[in-house]
Amino acid sequence: MTPSDVIVIGGGIAGISAGAELAAEMSVTVLEGERQIGYHSTGRSAAIFIRNYGNATLRALNAVSAGLMERPEGVSDNSLLSPRGEMMLATEEELATLEDYCAEAQGLERLSAAQAAELVPILRPELIAAAVIEWDAQDIDVDRMLNGYARLLRRRGGRIETGAQVTEIRRDGGQWVVTAGTQEYRAPLIVNAAGAWAAQVATLAGVRPIPMHPLRRSAAILPAPEEHDVTRWPLFVSASEQWYAKPEAGKLMVSPADEDPVEPHDAWADDMVLAEGLHRFEQAVTMPVTRVEHTWAGLRSFTPDRTPVVGRDPDQPGFFWLAGQGGYGVQTAPVLSRVTARLVTAMAPPVSETVIGALSPARFQS
Structure with a gap:
């Protein structure tokens, strides 16, 4: 005892x-x-x-x-945070969702479609109706x-x-x-x-x-797009959280931002859910998804x-x-x-x- x-x-x-x-x-x-x-x-x-x-x-x-x-x-001799930034992108259909987010938020900067594509060159600017960035979002x-x-x-x-x-x-x-x-x-x-x-x-x-309720969230690691250094790109996400992407050790981590109810377990990615999310991501960028290097999932529990x-x-x-x-x-x-x-x-x-x-x-x- x-x-x-x-x-x-x-x-x-x-x-x-x-x-x-x-x-x-x-x-x-x-x-x-x-x-x-x-x-x-x-x-x-x-x-x-x-x-x-x-x-x-x-x-x-x-x-x-x-x-x-x-x-x-x-805990540590220096900060646990390092610069990253989070950019939120809205299509015409997502404008109301983006405006609702901005109404509750602080420290955001509005960007044009061209400015968003300058920060993340694989984006399709013709699909971006509005964009905002939180420069103070940071890696942990x-x-x-x-x-x-x-x-x-x-x-x-x-x-x-x-x-x-x-x-x-x-x-x-x-x-x-x-x-x-x-x-x-x-x-x-x-x-x-x-x-x-x-x-x-x-x-x-x-x-x-x-x-x-435990909800599953899946993710995949993709190779960085050819001829692009993703190191300084911000995390970028659709305004309605249909997908998000974040630089990860020289590659891209992409998630379908899924929230599927599951029982508590050692979670793994659902192939169909991941494929659908990667397809949504692929529609927003010029980068074809030809190879997935690694997948995983975790559980996010909400009241x-x-x-x-x-x-x-x-x-x-x-x-x-x-x-x-x-x-x-x-x-x-x-x-x-x-x-x-x-x-x-x-x-x-x-x-x-x-x-x-x-x-x-x-x-x-x-």
Whole structure:
């Protein structure tokens, strides 16, 4: 029996960063079912920080997270961000969608079709009715971030147990007893950072699950178009998110931006979904898609209001939710890990009470 103050279930960026922040004040054990941390959604992220991505609550989180990524004290000696930019493109049919996005966003610059094609020369300017760019969108060094938080967690005395698939959770004498593999772990508090498996973890603990739906997102790596250096191209995306493309190690990562409901599993790309998305991408560019070098998929788990759920369960205060991050998990991890630690230790969180209320699990009580 291994005792701790807190058991964090889930070794993705959410669980590892929260564990690191909690370990400043408490003894922490992180349980990860896979043989390595960050195996699922974290390791399959688009690795982009977009300040305007998400609803009002998420944009408030992004604003705080940006500063923490630029100055990642204890995690890295220098910024986790590097310049990229995100360009959104609209056909005539997508103009209303683009205008709705711009009405909620800040820091955007409008571009002509010719300017957009100058930034990404394979675009078909005759199809572009409008374009905007967020210059401040940046690449995230996800690997350095994840491993930096893992080192910080261990420096503070925390433990990470991999290959520790949770099979049973029970209450005993006011504490949780979590069985993972052949070991048992005991703590008064569980932090549920299990990603797509968060509802299953709640059920194991006898806690009423919060509605949460894993959605598959696929991607493919394509060779860079001939005679083009893609290194400095921005991420470029259709306004209605029919596809997006991003430079990746001298090649192009292209996604159909799919959101297909699936059960929690080790996700893989659906060939038909990927083919349809690559076809949509191909219609917008002069580059023929002749070869796919690699494909993969990840799971993005959303609550009905597409806002993360962070806080103590209203019926079981010893059970803390850190889930439902959707496609925002990596970019919000720095701020949500601090929110988690502050709420657990009854300290003032780094965001407003309005944001804390919007994150609260209590919003799902009937």
